[in-house]
Amino acid sequence: MEEQLDADAEVVAGPDLPSARVPLSEERIVEAALSFIDGHGLAGLTMRRLGQRLGVEAMSLYRYVPGREAMLDLVVQSMIDQLQEDAEVLRRPENGWQDFVQRLAHGVRRVALMHPRAFPLVASRPPEAPWLRPPLRNLDWVETFLAGLHQEGFDDVTCAGAYRAFTSFLLGHLLLEVANHGADVGPLDVLEDDGDPSRDGLERYPTVLRLREPLSQDHAAVEFEESLEELLERMALMLSETSSG
Structure with missing residues (x-):
C-alpha cells in the first residue's frame, strides 16, 4: 500500500502544481487533464489522480465534468480549439x-x-x-x-x-x-x-x-x-x- 501511494505521488507530482487558492473550473480541469496526458500518457489518468494534481478530492471534479469520458471529450475539444x-x-x-x-x-x-x-x-x-x-x-x-x-x-x-x-x-x-x-x-x-x-x-x-x-x-x-x-x-x-x- 505504501509503495502504491509513493507511485501515485510520483505520477501527480510536478513543479507546476496549481495553487489551491485558484478556483476550480471546467477549463482548469481540462487543462490539467491534457497536461497529465502529455506527461504521463492516457492510461494512468484517473479522476483521483487528477484531483490530487489539482489539490482537491476527486468528487469535487464531478461538479464540473460528469466523468472521465466526458472529460476526455473536453480534452479533444481543447486540442481542436x-x-x-x-x-x-x-x-x-x-x-x-x-x-x-x-x-x-x-x-x-x-x-x-x-x-x-x-x-x-x-x-x-x-x-x-x-x-x-x-x-x-x-x-x-x-x-x-x-x-x-x-x-x-x-x-x-x-x-x-x-x-x-x-x-x-x-x-x-x-x-x-x-x-x-x-x-x-x-x-x-x-x-x-x-x-x-x-x-x-x-x-x-x-x-x-x-x-x-x-x-x-x-x-x-x-x-x-x-x-x-x-x-x-x-x-x-x-x-x-x-x-x-
Whole structure:
C-alpha cells in the first residue's frame, strides 16, 4: 500500500502544481487533464489522480465534468480549439484553396505534435455527428473546410470527396507520426528498439535486416509534405472534372 501511494505521488507530482487558492473550473480541469496526458500518457489518468494534481478530492471534479469520458471529450475539444489560436490557419481562403488546405493541414499537425500522447483521442472520441470523420470532425472546422472549398468552386459532391480524402490523409499520417513520439495508438503502437537485431527474429529476413537503419530514419516532415502535395493534386483533379462536366 505504501509503495502504491509513493507511485501515485510520483505520477501527480510536478513543479507546476496549481495553487489551491485558484478556483476550480471546467477549463482548469481540462487543462490539467491534457497536461497529465502529455506527461504521463492516457492510461494512468484517473479522476483521483487528477484531483490530487489539482489539490482537491476527486468528487469535487464531478461538479464540473460528469466523468472521465466526458472529460476526455473536453480534452479533444481543447486540442481542436488550439487551431483557433494558430495565426497560420485561415478561416477562409485568401490565396486560393491549395494554400487554405495546406495551412489547415499543418495546423492540425502542429496540434498533434504538441500533444502526441493525447492526439489519438481525436480518433477514438465520439464525433459531434455520426457522419463526421476524425481528425477534422469538429462542426465549426468542418463547416470552415467545406465552405472554403465551395468558395473556390467545389460543388457538394467534390467537397464531400475532398473532405473524405483530407481526413483520411491527416489521420493516417498523424497517427503513425505520434506513435513515433510515444503515443499509445493500439495496433499502431511502436516497440522500443533494444539495439540488438538478432533478438528481433529478423535473421530470417536479410533484406529487411540490412535496410533496418534507413527504414527506421525519421522522414515524417518530408513524407507529410509529399503526401499533402499528392492530396492537393487529387483535389485539383476533382475540381477540374466538376468544371469540365
